Amino acid sequence: MAEVVELVTYPVKGCAAVPLREAALEPAGIADDRGFLVTTSQGVGRTQRRDPGLALVRPEVTRVPAGERLTLRAPGTEALHVEVDLSGPRREVDMLGRPLRGIDQGDEAAAWLSDVLGSASRLVRVPPENGRVTDGLTPGTSRYADSCAVHLLSRATLDHLNKRLADRGAEPLPMSRFRPNIVIDDWDAEPHAEDRARRLRIGGAELGYAKLAIRCAVTLVEQDSAARRGPEPLRTLATYRRAAEGGVAFGTKCAVLRPGTLAVGDPVEVTDWGASEL
Incomplete structure (x- = not known):
């Protein structure tokens, strides 16, 4: 079998x-799969199609008393620890031409990803009420x-x-x-x-x-x-x-x-x- x-x-x-x-x-x-999206500063989702450097960013999601923690690691830089925000304002994002929504994870995560990828970036998390079909x-x-x-x-x-x-x-x-x-x-x-x-x-x-x-x-x-x-x-x-x-x-x-x-x-x-x- x-x-x-x-x-x-x-x-x-x-x-x-x-x-x-x-x-x-x-x-x-699978739990946590593609739960986060890196976007441009305008909210357009980044993928390896144009940003192959994403492949070197190693993520880890852990459960903590306050909810979720996302840790990001990349060569030549200190690890980033993000206490995941599940209740912040929703913002519109474009994922391969599809209009979706995300919760921005703050300026520290944005600065870290911008430095690693060499281009202005933001990090969003899919909202708990995600209803994508x-x-x-x-x-x-x-x-x-x-x-x-x-x-x-x-x-x-x-x-x-x-x-x-x-x-x-x-x-x-x-x-x-x-x-x-x-x-x-x-x-x-x-x-x-x-x-x-x-x-x-x-x-x-x-x-x-x-x-x-x-x-x-x-x-x-x-x-x-x-x-x-x-x-x-x-x-x-x-x-x-x-x-x-x-x-x-x-x-x-x-x-x-x-x-x-x-x-x-x-x-x-x-x-x-x-x-x-x-």
């Missing part, structure tokens, strides 16, 4: 990954993720891509280039089996397929160095994973049908299979 081999959260959109052994899956995704075959909600709550990818899918890269004389790529939340192994080593999984039970939770994950320039960024490399994997994916709506697909996006607890090693049961959209 297929099983979970990696669980990953990204507390600040675009910043470094936080690997987990166990996680609470909430209606908007996501699209796809299974609607749901999420915080500041590009679209749906959970990005799912299998090892077999990456192995297949890396074989194609090798055939073209290119270097293999690590899973981190694709920033998934849940990595699954087995499915009889069938690449892109996740494309056909319509309902999945994992641990005490259940997921519903929403849509294919359309890849962008973030896949060109080395996550451990923030260096932008190209043209792979987009060049090779374009030879066999072109999506009807444009772009190339790799992995899937899912909505949360039933919250619960997930852990590395949990079996993955697919209760409904469908046909691939490619």
Whole structure:
């Protein structure tokens, strides 16, 4: 049976990954996932598409008596500790063209991020009343993720891509280039089996397929160095994973049908299979 081999959260959109052994899956995704967003001074969300340096910012969310604390670390600078404000004024933010709302986390966080990224920045936290609705075959909600709550990818899918890269004389790529939340192994080593999984039970939770994950320039960024490399994997994916709506697909996006607890090693049961959209 297929099983979970990696669980990953990204507390600040675009910043470094936080690997987990166990996680609470909430209606908007893994707890804390994409709960914070770095914006320009005008409120436009920053991502690695234009700000690859975000990859070097390492976030950590901890629970404290007063609520939440966010710690940010980056090479060559002192760590920043933010007592998270959940009740401040809401402000409008633009996240990839979508109008959303956020709670500004203050001037100290803004100054720290501005210094690290070399450009005027602010930090916002998704409001507790976040009511964002996501699209796809299974609607749901999420915080500041590009679209749906959970990005799912299998090892077999990456192995297949890396074989194609090798055939073209290119270097293999690590899973981190694709920033998934849940990595699954087995499915009889069938690449892109996740494309056909319509309902999945994992641990005490259940997921519903929403849509294919359309890849962008973030896949060109080395996550451990923030260096932008190209043209792979987009060049090779374009030879066999072109999506009807444009772009190339790799992995899937899912909505949360039933919250619960997930852990590395949990079996993955697919209760409904469908046909691939490619």
